[in-house]
Amino acid sequence: MIPYGKHHIDEDDIQAVVDILRSSFLTQGPAVEAFEKAVAEYVGVKYAVAVSSGTAALHLAALAAGVGPGTSVVTSPITFVASANASRYCGGDVLFADIDPETVNMSPDALREVLLKNSNVKAIIPVHFAGLPCDMVTIKNLADEAGAVVIEDAAHALGATYLNGRRVGCCENSLMTIFSFHPVKAIAAGEGGMITTNDEAVYRRLLRLRSHGINKMNDQFMVFDQAKTKEKLNPWYYEMQELGYHYRITDIQCGLALSQFKKLDKFIKRRREIAKKYDEAISNSSVFTPVQISGRENSGHHLYVLKIDFDKLGSDRASFMMSLRDKDIITQVHYMPIPMHPFYRGLGFVPDHYPNSVDYYQKCLSIPIYYSLSEHEQCFVVDAITLR
Incomplete structure (x- = not known):
């Protein structure tokens, strides 16, 4: 089978996991912090918090942004349900701003209309669909005018860059950015997510929220008579200071992710090569139109999406997908x-x-x-699609 997406694991990745299994920490150990540091340095941001999934990252980011009852989050209709569900988890409402037909990202014009009609928007979650960054400058300006914060959903976009060359995740135009490390994403951790931010207060709250709401770092204690004995800190003492979650990620996952991360630029380069070849192969078709054609050099290329004129194709989508499946191609x-x-x-x-x-x-x-999609396999896919 040729799937639509697939992780790539080599012997270095396997050895990295074995090394963790032989170490003193399987979870809450040094590999987590090392992974956070590597991602933060790569994207150019002050803080990074690794969590159990991209969905957990969205949930905690919404909480840290103050989303709750009586507030709303605006996101795109074209995304995985987690982008919207994050607000519902917090007790907030969801609003949708329609997409731009060319980019398949949130339309700034549609966002402007939503914000004009709704005064309770607490956060905006633009989704960098398929790895192509949104128009973050315009979205941030609109958010500022509305008194809302921006949380970038970059689950598809690790390794992508904005037009000014900075990497997605730097939070130049957002309070937070989230990533996903599901196996079909740019790098795999099995499951996993990350939140980046330049705001120290947000960073500290995220650390608490991912681990049951328990105080971290040098957070001030709230119940002083229990915290100390004879003016010295009790060695066993900690406090649950708010309702948090068990959203920690393991060292096993981070060991794999760190090994994968070393190959990220190579992974992105290959994805761009594949996208370019698809573009060339389908350029003269009246049936198939590649989306996001103008953003190839900036995209993380998590997906390669075609718009298909099924009337001209002479088939409905379900039948077409099944005909490809019969040739061992999964779409x-x-x-x-x-x-x-x-x-x-x-x-x-x-x-x-x-x-x-x-x-x-x-x-x-x-x-x-x-x-790992080979040139031969890619040619086979193109022939199967265009020749039918």
């Missing part, structure tokens, strides 16, 4: 607009209120892109 749809899901329909959302997202969804198909 996927990224994504069904979140307002289409039964849970969000039940909250009153109407998919047709987001026409660009619905139009995109009806035409999109993700085809294979990953580091």
